[in-house]
Amino acid sequence: MRTFIWILIGLSALGFILAVISALFNVSLFGVTAEGLSRACSNLALIAIAVHLVMKEKGYNK
Numbered sequence: 001m002r003t004f005i006w007i008l009i010g011l012s013a014l015g016f017i018l019a020v021i022s023a024l025f026n027v028s029l030f031g032v033t034a035e036g037l038s039r040a041c042s043n044l045a046l047i048a049i050a051v052h053l054v055m056k057e058k059g060y061n062k
Helices: 004-026 034-058
Strands: none
Touching: 004 034
16 A cells, blocks of 8 residues: 555656646646646645555554
8 A cells, every 4th residue: 555655646746747847838738737737736645645644544554
């Protein structure tokens, strides 16, 4: 499960980097605006936090 959390964090970081690039160069990457990428980045980070807290609460430390 820890791997899943790291994947979510990595995708969130990638979304953030793509949002910054999209905003700097004023382009739409893959047909998605910078705002859309930013929202996806935030949502993925929140999901990673929620999964981590649920696993911590249930005692899944592996």
